[in-house]
Amino acid sequence: MSRPAVHPVDAPPMTFEAPRVRMKDVHGMPGTIGGLFLRLCQFVFAVVSLCVMTTTSDFPSVTAFRYLVAAVGLQSFWSLSLALADIYALSVRRRFRHVGVVSLFAIGDGVTSTLTFAAACASAGITVLIGNDMDKCNVNHCTKFMSATAMAFLSWFATSPSFILNFWSLASR
Amino acid sequence: MSRPAVHPVDAPPMTFEAPRVRMKDVHGMPGTIGGLFLRLCQFVFAVVSLCVMTTTSDFPSVTAFRYLVAAVGLQSFWSLSLALADIYALSVRRRFRHVGVVSLFAIGDGVTSTLTFAAACASAGITVLIGNDMDKCNVNHCTKFMSATAMAFLSWFATSPSFILNFWSLASR
Numbered sequence: 320m321s322r323p324a325v326h327p328v329d330a331p332p333m334t335f336e337a338p339r340v341r342m343k344d345v346h347g348m349p350g351t352i353g354g355l356f357l358r359l360c361q362f363v364f365a366v367v368s369l370c371v372m373t374t375t376s377d378f379p380s381v382t383a384f385r386y387l388v389a390a391v392g393l394q395s396f397w398s399l400s401l402a403l404a405d406i407y408a409l410s411v412r413r414r415f416r417h418v419g420v421v422s423l424f425a426i427g428d429g430v431t432s433t434l435t436f437a438a439a440c441a442s443a444g445i446t447v448l449i450g451n452d453m454d455k456c457n458v459n460h461c462t463k464f465m466s467a468t469a470m471a472f473l474s475w476f477a478t479s480p481s482f483i484l485n486f487w488s489l490a491s492r
Numbered sequence: 493m494s495r496p497a498v499h500p501v502d503a504p505p506m507t508f509e510a511p512r513v514r515m516k517d518v519h520g521m522p523g524t525i526g527g528l529f530l531r532l533c534q535f536v537f538a539v540v541s542l543c544v545m546t547t548t549s550d551f552p553s554v555t556a557f558r559y560l561v562a563a564v565g566l567q568s569f570w571s572l573s574l575a576l577a578d579i580y581a582l583s584v585r586r587r588f589r590h591v592g593v594v595s596l597f598a599i600g601d602g603v604t605s606t607l608t609f610a611a612a613c614a615s616a617g618i619t620v621l622i623g624n625d626m627d628k629c630n631v632n633h634c635t636k637f638m639s640a641t642a643m644a645f646l647s648w649f650a651t652s653p654s655f656i657l658n659f660w661s662l663a664s665r
Contacts, residue, residue: 381625383617433609440610441617444556448618452554490663 347484349401349415349424350408354484358402360477365395365435368470375460375467383441384464390431390438391471394478397431401481421489428482432475439471520657522574522588522597523581527657531575533650538568538608541643548633548640556614557637563604563611564644567651570604574654591665598658605651612644 346353368391378384401424408415415421446464450456519526541564551557574597581588588594619637623629 382620436606436610437613440613444614444617445621447555448621486659487663490660 345484345488347480348488349405349421349481349485350413351405352409354481355402355405355409357477357481358398358405361398361474361481362395362402364470364474364477365391365398368467368474369395371463371470372467375463377460381445383438383445384467387438387442387467387471390434391474394431394435394474397427398474398478401427418489418492421485425482425485425489428478428485432478432482435471435478436475439468439475442468442471518657518661520653521661522578522594522654522658523586524578525582527654528575528578528582530650530654531571531578534571534647534654535568535575537643537647537650538564538571541640541647542568544636544643545640548636550633554618556611556618557640560611560615560640560644563607564647567604567608567647570600571647571651574600591662594658594662598655598662601651601655601658605648605655608644608651609648612641612648615641615644 345351347357348354369388372378372384372388372391375384378388404415415424442464446461446468449459449464450461518524520530521527542561545551545557545561545564548557551561577588588597615637619634619641622632622637623634
């Protein structure tokens, strides 16, 4: 008995499944509009903090203020780089899904946000010491110190969602 | 035809499967020996920091030092509570797997470690200001301030793995 060389094959059923909701598509992740917005917030707050602190004449005499300038400088550089990466990802309509890239983003966010937070806390401690405890605001730039510290805190506050979302997407893959 | 009321049932196969390696069983999680060790480290460092800072006579005059005392007090209370929970879990040979309990632990660890870190950074900024920038260690308890700050940093350092492991196990479930 001869058998045909070509066998009929069941066609896959043509059902329209609802797209699966994935944790990876949350707004604020790298490569989304929300992520780009977070990066720009971080960058703007860090740059404003840097500019306000460097316009005071006596910031180099205090170690914590020099450290704040270094930390928000690093934060602004990191946030600007990631904002550019987000713009590129949005322009080619892709997301960052590679585990190495997401790990790098999560570690970088963790390190820069910790440094910025530490610098902001140290500056806040000294600003409160000068302003409230020693009451020497008449001979110091208290307002500028406070503004720079507040901007550094806001930059840290905008970095935290990026870090948490990256870390969460890394853990849940 | 009469049928018997009791039917024979296939016995489940008596195979000995190797236990699955789960992320949830990492050392350092709540309910493990490593987790208990981390909690005791956090508690001891926080209590030492609290005791060293409160033995200085002039800590209430600086806001950041008062805040450090409050933060390490909260940290020691939280770590002691979780250490007792770990001892209970170890004694009944159970782990904490309920999502609500793990969320509570992760949020509590995140809040207390952030507060302790902020207090340690503020105290460090002021200690460096007094010791290096103003060179007034002869009239201040620089050594005690430094020791209390270092202990607070160590307490934060021991809290971070607990937080990261809880957060990871929450995200990966």
